[in-house]
Amino acid sequence: MNPLLDRLQPYPFEKLRALFADVTPNPVYTPISLGIGEPKHPTPKFIQQALADNLNGLASYPSTIGAEPLRAAIAGWLERRYGLPPLDPASQILPVNGSREALFALAQTVVDPAQKDALVMCPNPFYQIYEGAAYLAGAQPYFVNSDPGRNFAPDYRSVPDDVWPRVKLLYLCSPGNPTGAVLSLEDWKELFSLSDRHGFVIAADECYSEIYFKPEAPLGGLQAAHILGRSDYPRLIAFSSLSKRSNVPGMRSGFVAGDAAILKKFLLYRTYHGGAMSPPVQAASVAAWNDETHVVENRAKYMAKFQQVTPVLQTVLDVELPDAGFYLWAKVDKLAAISDTDFAKRLYAEYNVTVLPGSYLARDAHGANPGQQRIRMALVAEVEECLEAAQRIAAFCRGL
Numbered sequence: 303m304n305p306l307l308d309r310l311q312p313y314p315f316e317k318l319r320a321l322f323a324d325v326t327p328n329p330v331y332t333p334i335s336l337g338i339g340e341p342k343h344p345t346p347k348f349i350q351q352a353l354a355d356n357l358n359g360l361a362s363y364p365s366t367i368g369a370e371p372l373r374a375a376i377a378g379w380l381e382r383r384y385g386l387p388p389l390d391p392a393s394q395i396l397p398v399n400g401s402r403e404a405l406f407a408l409a410q411t412v413v414d415p416a417q418k419d420a421l422v423m424c425p426n427p428f429y430q431i432y433e434g435a436a437y438l439a440g441a442q443p444y445f446v447n448s449d450p451g452r453n454f455a456p457d458y459r460s461v462p463d464d465v466w467p468r469v470k471l472l473y474l475c476s477p478g479n480p481t482g483a484v485l486s487l488e489d490w491k492e493l494f495s496l497s498d499r500h501g502f503v504i505a506a507d508e509c510y511s512e513i514y515f516k517p518e519a520p521l522g523g524l525q526a527a528h529i530l531g532r533s534d535y536p537r538l539i540a541f542s543s544l545s546k547r548s549n550v551p552g553m554r555s556g557f558v559a560g561d562a563a564i565l566k567k568f569l570l571y572r573t574y575h576g577g578a579m580s581p582p583v584q585a586a587s588v589a590a591w592n593d594e595t596h597v598v599e600n601r602a603k604y605m606a607k608f609q610q611v612t613p614v615l616q617t618v619l620d621v622e623l624p625d626a627g628f629y630l631w632a633k634v635d636k637l638a639a640i641s642d643t644d645f646a647k648r649l650y651a652e653y654n655v656t657v658l659p660g661s662y663l664a665r666d667a668h669g670a671n672p673g674q675q676r677i678r679m680a681l682v683a684e685v686e687e688c689l690e691a692a693q694r695i696a697a698f699c700r701g702l
Contacts, residue, residue, distance in 0.1 A: 309437040313430060314662040321647055321659070331654035334691040336679040338658075339479070339629065343549045343603060343684075346596045352589035353553075359581025366573045368397035372584045375591040376557045382594075383511075384525035387533060393562040394535070396569055397579050397587070400554035401509045401543040402431055404577075405473070408539060409435035411571045412471045412503045412564070417441075421465065423472040425456045427480055427664035427673045429507065432473040441470065445667035454481035454631065455489060458496070460668070469502045477510040477520050480663055480678040481631045482624025484514075490526035497537050503564060506540045509556070512547040512597050513604050514626035524560060535560040539568075546628070547597055548590045555579065555587040604628055607685040614692040615679075618699035630679040631660070638702035642675050652701075653694040 312320075318337060327333065367373075373391035380386055380395075389395060398404035413420055413436075422436035426445035436443040444465060446456040456474070472493070476485040485493075497504055506523035514520055523540045527533070543556035558565065572578075579587075590596075612623050612630065621632035634645045642659040649655050660676030681688045 306438050310434050314658060317662045322650055325651045327650055327654040328652055333654045334687055335656040336691055337656040339680040340682060341546055341549045341551055342682045343600055345549050349550060349586050349590050353582050353586035356582040356585035362581055364578040364581050366578045368579060369584050371588050372397050375588045379591045384522050386524055386528050395557055395559045396565050398556050398558055399579055401541040401556040404541055404558050405431050405507060406435040408505055409439040409471055411568050413439035413441050415440040419468050420470045421468045423469050426667050429479050445665050447667055447672045448481055454483040466500045471503050473505045475507040477626035480629045482627040484520040484625040487526055491530060503537045508540055509543040510546055510627040513601055513628050515605055515623055520626050537561055539564055544590050553583050555583055607681055607688055611681055611688050611692045614696055618696045628681050631676060633676050635675050637699050642677055649698050653698050655691050655694050
């Protein structure tokens with residue numbers, strides 16, 4: 303067996319199941335889960351219809367590079383959304399089966415397994431796929447803690463100078479999971495300079511980019527590169543997905559875009575890996591990327607939900623409306639000293655509400671776990687259910 307598998311840690315939801323194993327939740331309350339970031343708004347009918355109308359595509363093997371109409375639709379969306387010059391759909395865009403599998407696979411393409419001291423840089427807290435991808439590529443993860451003073455963005459200036467030459471791949475998530483932080487143009491400028499100096503690839507996970515609460519849309523990596531005159535996107539790969547944008551997590555449809563030289567190698571890897579997208583899913587994806595009306599409506603639903611839920615929770619928790627995304631990242635010790643795990647366990651037992659302990663989304667690094675005494679709440683259900691959960695959480699906190 304591959305010994306690198308032994309380095310993988312249990313997924314956060316496995317830890318949560320273990321935490322709740324001896325708990326019987328209060329039967330007075332119906333269960334409400336804010337634990338998993340799975341979109342619950344209805345899938346738009348026109349996307350379902352496009353999928354059904356193209357089921358005859360199941361009779362054909364799909365190509366790994368994807369059909370030209372899909373790559374063109376993705377290119378068009380990127381150009382409209384980020385104000386980019388025309389992209390080459392044949393060399394700068396590659397459809398993938400959701401951003402998760404592509405985020406993992408890119409590390410296997412980028413990291414040289416012969417380099418025994420290679421590092422993969424990750425934000426902390428983080429999406430656990432980054433860590434697993436690093437280990438199975440034969441590298442070590444290096445965690446950069448989020449800084450509450452920088453709106454929870456990672457503090458890359460805290461990284462020692464002798465670490466950067468070993469970095470081969472840097473994962474970032476903007477808007478962030480779980481914090482909702484969005485990188486600024488200055489942040490991107492700093493990272494591009496470091497990439498130029500040390501040669502590492504930047505993997506920009508942007509799957510939450512279309513759920514935001516400010517008038518201006520979040521800045522994307524390709525957009526920042528274009529503004530800064532880096533129109534060939536050197537050593538930059540952006541990842542996005544329809545799951546959150548269009549409420550189709552079960553379709554497993556996304557893309558990677560950016561540096562054509564890296565994508566050429568990534569396509570070679572995926573040809574052997576078997577990463578082709580089903581033709582009916584491709585057709586439904588074309589319909590989704592070409593329509594923006596449903597995205598605007600979806601964003602308005604999240605805006606209304608967060609505007610109602612956040613004030614309820616602010617009376618008892620240290621929490622603010624995030625820049626973007628569908629999570630609230632709350633500090634739990636506003637009314638009483640309590641750990642994030644005890645908070646989650648007691649809340650589940652007493653009020654039948656599930657939240658995710660923040661320490662499960664982070665690692666002990668540089669003398670701290672930046673997720674401790676925090677919880678992540680995924681406001682993915684309809685507003686009534688999320689508001690009911692918030693009211694139960696408020697009641698629980700007042701009883702501490």
